[in-house]
Amino acid sequence: MSAKFSEFVAPAPSYEDVSAQLTRIQDAFSQASDEAGRQHVIAEWEQVRRGLDSWTSLTHLRFNQDTRSDEYRKAREFCDEITPKLTELDVRFKRQLLESEHRPELERRYGPQAFALWDANARAFDPAIKSDLVEEAKLEAEYVELLASARFEFDGKTYTLPEMRRFAEHRDRDVRHRSLHERWAWFQQRGDTLDRIFAELTRLRTTMAKTVGLETFTDLGYLRMCRIDYGEDEVACFREQVCQQVVPLCMEIKRAQARRLGLERLHYWDDLVHDRRGNPAPLGDHDWLLGRAQEMFDQMGGGLGEFFAMMQGRELLDLKSREGKAGGGFCTSIPVYGVPFIFANFNGTKGDVEVFTHEAGHAFQGYKSNDLALYDYLHPTTESCEIHSMSLEFLTWPYMGLFFGDDAERFRSIHLAESLLFLPYGVAVDHFQHEVYRNPEASPQERHAMWQEMERTYLPWRDYGDLEYPSRGGFWQTQRHIYLAPFYYIDYSLALCCALQFWVRAQQDPEGTLGTYVELCSRGGEVPFRELVRGIGLRTPFENGCLDDVIAHGREHLVRSGWIDGSRSVPE
Ligand code: ZN
Numbered sequence: 001m002s003a004k005f006s007e008f009v010a011p012a013p014s015y016e017d018v019s020a021q022l023t024r025i026q027d028a029f030s031q032a033s034d035e036a037g038r039q040h041v042i043a044e045w046e047q048v049r050r051g052l053d054s055w056t057s058l059t060h061l062r063f064n065q066d067t068r069s070d071e072y073r074k075a076r077e078f079c080d081e082i083t084p085k086l087t088e089l090d091v092r093f094k095r096q097l098l099e100s101e102h103r104p105e106l107e108r109r110y111g112p113q114a115f116a117l118w119d120a121n122a123r124a125f126d127p128a129i130k131s132d133l134v135e136e137a138k139l140e141a142e143y144v145e146l147l148a149s150a151r152f153e154f155d156g157k158t159y160t161l162p163e164m165r166r167f168a169e170h171r172d173r174d175v176r177h178r179s180l181h182e183r184w185a186w187f188q189q190r191g192d193t194l195d196r197i198f199a200e201l202t203r204l205r206t207t208m209a210k211t212v213g214l215e216t217f218t219d220l221g222y223l224r225m226c227r228i229d230y231g232e233d234e235v236a237c238f239r240e241q242v243c244q245q246v247v248p249l250c251m252e253i254k255r256a257q258a259r260r261l262g263l264e265r266l267h268y269w270d271d272l273v274h275d276r277r278g279n280p281a282p283l284g285d286h287d288w289l290l291g292r293a294q295e296m297f298d299q300m301g302g303g304l305g306e307f308f309a310m311m312q313g314r315e316l317l318d319l320k321s322r323e324g325k326a327g328g329g330f331c332t333s334i335p336v337y338g339v340p341f342i343f344a345n346f347n348g349t350k351g352d353v354e355v356f357t358h359e360a361g362h363a364f365q366g367y368k369s370n371d372l373a374l375y376d377y378l379h380p381t382t383e384s385c386e387i388h389s390m391s392l393e394f395l396t397w398p399y400m401g402l403f404f405g406d407d408a409e410r411f412r413s414i415h416l417a418e419s420l421l422f423l424p425y426g427v428a429v430d431h432f433q434h435e436v437y438r439n440p441e442a443s444p445q446e447r448h449a450m451w452q453e454m455e456r457t458y459l460p461w462r463d464y465g466d467l468e469y470p471s472r473g474g475f476w477q478t479q480r481h482i483y484l485a486p487f488y489y490i491d492y493s494l495a496l497c498c499a500l501q502f503w504v505r506a507q508q509d510p511e512g513t514l515g516t517y518v519e520l521c522s523r524g525g526e527v528p529f530r531e532l533v534r535g536i537g538l539r540t541p542f543e544n545g546c547l548d549d550v551i552a553h554g555r556e557h558l559v560r561s562g563w564i565d566g567s568r569s570v571p572e
Contacts (some may be wrong), residue, residue, distance in 0.1 A: 008337060010055040011079065015085055021048055022089045026096055035105055042106075045093065046375045052086060053375075055079075057341070058331045064326040064343060067148045080137035084130040090126045094118035100214035113527050114376045116228045124223040129208045136204050143197050143483045146190065148326045152182050155543060160343040161186075162327040168269070169349060171278030175271040176269040180467055187477060188469040194477045195444035200240075201483065206440040217437040221487035226381045228528040233436070234542040235490055239427040242493065245547050247425045247458060249555060253417050254461040256564040267465040274414050279350050280407035286320055286346055287405065293356065296399040301313040304516045307367050308360070316338060316363075319356065322347035326481060331362035331389075335378060340366040350411060353403050354393060361392030369524030380525030382488060384532050386495030388521055390419075394503035395517060398510065413563045416503075419555055420497060426493030428458040429479055433487055448473030497541040498533055500550040507553070 025045050032038045056079055063069075063076040097106065098118055107115060150161040155175075167179030202217070209220040222231065258266045260275040273279060282289055287477065290312065298305035311317055316339055329344035338364035346352040365388040369378055379385055393415070400408040435450045436442070452473040455462050464471040476482055481489045506513040516536050523532060530540045533547070539546045559566035 001030045002310075002314060003337060004313075005341065005537075006332060007368065008058060010051065010058045010334070010336065012055060012059075013052060013082070013086070015082060018048070018052070018086060019089055021500065022093055026093055029096065035102075035109075038102060038106070039109065040532050042110075042374075048273045049090070049375050052267045054334045054336040056083065056358055057334050061332055061341060061343065064144075066324050067145055068324040076141065078520035079321050080141065083133055083137070084133040087125055088127050089134075091122050093443070095122050096559070110374050111526055113525065114374050116341065116528065117226050117376050117525075120226045120228065124212065124220060126212045129211050129344075132204050132208045132211070136201065136208075139197050139201050139204070143194075143480075144196075146193065147480070148324065150186055151190055152186065153181075154179060154182060160321060160323060160325075160327070160345075163347050164320050165351070166347045166349050168270035168428070169279050171273065171276075173269070176273065177267075182270045184467045184469040184474075187474060191474060191477075192468065194474075195447075198447070198483060199444065200475070201315075202436060202440050205486065206437065208343060213358065217440070217486070221437065225491075228381070229530045230542060235430065237544075238490075238497070238541045238546075239431055239492065241541075241544070242423050242427045243458060244250070245551050246420060247460070249551060250424060251461060252564050253421060253558070255514050257417075259565075265463065267463050268467060268470065269465070271462075273375045274417065275410075277410075279414065280404045281349055282353055282403045283405055285348075289352065290317070292402040296396060296402050297360075300396070300514065301400060302514045303368075304364060307364055310339075310367075311342070311360075311363065316341045318342070319344045319346045319352075321347055329359055331359045331366070333366045333378060333471075335370070335375065338367075338370045350404070350414070353400070353411075354415065357396045358389040361389035364388065364392070364549075365521040368425055368518070368521040372524045372526060377524040377526045380523075380527075380532060381529060382502075383452050383494040384525065384529050385469075386491050387498045387533075388497035389519075390495050391502040391517055391520075394499055395510075395514060397503075397506070409561065413558065413561045416554060417563060418555060419500065423493050423496060424458040426489055426496070428454040429476070430487070430490035430493070431458070432476060432499055433482060433489070437486075447476075451476045494541045496528075497546060498538050500554065504543070504549055504553045 022045075025041055025048070028044070029038060029041045031565040032041055040318070059072075059075045059079040063072040097119075098115060100106070103115065110514065147161055152159045152161075153162050153516070154167065161183075164179055164183055167175050168183070170176050170179070191414075196461050205220070209215070209217040212220060214220050214223075218232065254266060257274055258264070259268070261270060261271060261273065262276065282292075284292070294305070294308055294312065297308040298567055319342070325345065327345060329342075331340050331342050342359040343357075344352070344355045344359060344362055362385060366379060372378065397412055397415075400411050404411045422548070432451055432454045435454075436447060439446070439450075450473075455475070464475075470477075479489070502513060502517065505516075520532065520536050525533070530542070533540045539549075541547075555564070559565045
């Protein structure tokens, strides 16, 4: 019988035990007399790594499920403390493998990608940065706890930050405006703390980069993200294409949105509402939604139905928002049990369906590639992971009637419009981080000005009106990734460029496209990003013209569904 989540155990490691295990593994590898012997040692190492990562996942997950629990907080603090020391042990063996005379033999067996990843891990780490890593984790936790502690009294009730989002997309303009006032007043009151945490993070990250022999944290950030087959120049080329091609289409979308809402000028508090009927919302609550999701996955095929039944049966979903629970949504893996786990904060909006199909895509991929030859291949690097999640958002389009009834078509148009609008936001966050780490000495005011510059370039329609804090450049502080996962954010835009290509294909050949999707998921991370993308016949986001098809089809769909005005010529 397969264990349920509530029965999962992953004992906390002791440094001495892991150190002894790893030393034994390193000796055994040196002494192994043949290929079979070396593979046996690597299999043992796999078990150790899977155990440690399961413990890390569970520790962070439980803390996110209840940030107020002392027990979970202490466990997470211990995890944050010991992780850099465990990384040191891990990197020591990886270096041995990288330098081994048997490397060609191992590459033949496991593929060269593992070596590329280990090389990035080794270059991103030096024992001298251990204490800085602990410090970094503490600051990140401070940010998470600060945001999780936010409470808003709104129209007689108390809400958390994720719960407040529903008012930002409320039909009533006044409710939206007032709720955003409350939200940003909270950020304004904590502006000094948010600035201080980020300034310390920037200083620490820059110091660590220099310690490992790199020029700026950007270089270290790329290594941490394990960017194997592209660098800063390719990313800049993609940002430029988004600026040239997507921003003008987004301007059209925003103009049409203002017309539908009957407004002369759109303000930030109108951003999330697309017409006077208000946004489509799922027709039922949490439990109802899970029932529809099972129906949908059963109808889709490709193994998704069986996968989702397993997720429900083994309690691998925590989707309700509640006090003390951290914000956001994510999927994590518990490799010793060979299963993923989905964490989200449902709030009764269409976002519940979007977050859910997104995280289900991540989870399905982990489930499909659990048995690959090497633990490093369980997931690819994150820009590729986000293809699995975002593509599933689009592949589930035909089934949206199950959740939204007659509003399904409206949901689809909004989803497409918001996806296109996301592309420039994603590159803005990315470009901002490049600026931040290029100028680590910048003052908080200068950082806010850098963000404003990004908004002018990539989000020229944004108008914060009388919302004081974001008007002065504070918006970026609500974007968790900037604090918690530097340089992650571009991955969403890179992946979306690929997911939208899946969408274009699925319109013509739904079944074949689902097959290709399952094939992609099953490959896990055995090759780097560009190779995965080319392997399924998509264009990589770094080629000139990568967005041509997507923009043409996207525009055509929006015109056909009456979402934007077709008489307007394609902007040059
Ligand atoms: Zn994701």
